[in-house]
Amino acid sequence: MRLQATELTGAERDLQSDVRSWLDERLPPGSYLPALGMGAPADPDFSRDLGARGWLGMSLPVEYGGHGRTAVDRLIVVEELLARGAPVGYHWVADRQSGPSIAANGTDFQKREILPGIASGELSFSIGMSEPDSGSDLASVRTRAERVADGWVVNGAKIWTTGAHHSTHILSLFRTSEDRHTGLTQFIVPADTPGLTISPIEFIDGTRDFCELAFVDMFISDEWRLGEVGSGWGQNTGELALERGGVDRWMSAMSLLETWATREAVQASASVAADLGSIVARCWAFRGMSLAVARMVDDGQSPVTEAALIKEMATRFEQECVEIVARHFGRTPRPDAEDPAERLLATAVQVAPSWTIRGGTNEILRSVITKGLRTRGGEGR
């Protein structure tokens, strides 16, 4: 698989510089606690400010409040946000995948109702895919939507849904018939729908962003069905491509690395500098890969295999970053330390295993990659 090397154009570098200047003012160091990439906390005010600046829902159509920009433009904005460990949690899922998916598959009503709110940062989405008995085997989901007059009645449970407690909407995958793949349909579920209960599940580091959702005779009007009945699996696969190839898959440890790189120990030791060099060189490489994939999206291609290939290696790299920083830290970092950088490392050590699991485990990704490469039969080498 040959990725086409590409660099930013002059206009794109202007955008990069605008984003940097704005963030310098909006998020000066010390005004917030840098987070671990997309696992950042929700800050609705920050998301609204970003939306007002035109940097959310960038690729969404202008007539629905979007900005008609490119995937590369979005990469530029996201890269700057993640580099600073910005509080992106509120808008993250909506901006990355729910918005584009609704723009591609939604009705005019849905686009009018939802997309302007995504672009302004008012709406927050989470992903209702996994179930207690359906993790990697997503096609086995059992939460059922039964047809009734004017809509559907939903019963079942979703689990491991990050951020559902602050979401305004859950983009959910429900079973509408027995056919394994064609019996699945997506719905845009407003989080305040009667019959839906959202409860936090305590995460490994004690945070409560992880949630489970219980659907008990939840009625949802047919106008919230996303796409055709039975087309949920295909739409879901398209959404995963948006979810997998981006800079967020190698930048989780970025704020940790920035702090580490300023420490005296790194400055003084040749072997530590070599570790840092090995990390930075790979960051540069992954950034080139993400950029190449974003160009492919802008050229109308669907780089599903490429995105999976990058995510599988980039998330292992993120974990290695944490391992290297932790090793050089010299003792076990404490979660209640006074130094925020030590607290962040304590969090990273605990949560890093989730990076090769969320958005498709590496084991599933390897199958996706293998099938993708086989189908192409070596084309493009």
Added chain:
Amino acid sequence: MNRDTVRADEELVELLEDFFAREVTPDVVEAAERRQALPASLWERACAVQIPWIGIREEDGGVGGTIADVVALMHHAASRATPLPLLEHHLAATLVSRAGLGSVDGLLAVAGLSPREDAPLVVGGSLEGRIADVAGAADAAAVAVLTHDGAGQDVVAVVRRASYDVEPATRIDGTPAPTVVLSGGALTVNRIEDRAAVQRYAELLRCSALAGLIGALDDLTSGYVAQRHQFGKPVGAFQAVQIHTVTLAQAASVSALVVDRAAHAVALGAGDFEVAAASVVVAQHAALAVAAAHQAHGAIGMTREYPLQQLTRRVHVLRQLWGSSAETAELVGRTALAAPSLAELVARHPEEGPIPR
């Protein structure tokens, strides 16, 4: 400004692919190693289509071409384990050309490219001493030595074949790389500007050859696991084997990409950071690729009769040809420490020039 980086000429790439696929079969590689000599007929056929002179200025006896063209040449030559020192020859011809020494006919060898080892000094118009590991030296018309003169200036010295002896030595991939014993004879010397740029260019081309080898490991292994059956199905159908084939696809993909980006930076007259970073990335993935390719092949990959070893042994040679990847990683680390932030360094455009310190 064009968003895409410079690409090699398409017709040239086609010619290179065809030539190396047709002329450099595993049997040709094997025979060259057994004979322990330059395969003269292969060299002549390469000369017939001007391959050794791609990227050398026409006024210096070359056929011209861009950096991307030369990068493509090294990639495709390496991907077939070509038993000719095309990388060394090209760099020697480049040195001769850059030093304003015109051109030298025939195969050239090169020395002095390692930043760690000092080549013998040019003193009083002559060069004496020994230089180890000079691929092609026995059959070359001359060796181009990058070194210093008595005043500490960077110079290129061209030593004709009559002015040196060779003591046989062989690299791990079976390539003859004798020690050159200089006898103080006739020499052509001239100063050369920007030694660092030459070393950066050499490093870029070395990385391109490695990327070519990694791509070939990926191709050979994906073919093998599809055709080899165990437990009643192709071994590539097993998840345990897919770990290796995915590793290879990743290594091939990232290596080719970083080389292309670094080549673009060099073509813009920059590339210090990009070439060093590419070098670190390619070295790491070369090691991963060798391990994955051997593991996926099993026992047959350990035999001389199967061509995997022609590729993996060449990876071992190229990985540390002129220096250690640990030192390059340290250099990248020091660059990163001097940069405003890691993220800015990673996202910088090569046109932004040197890293601010």
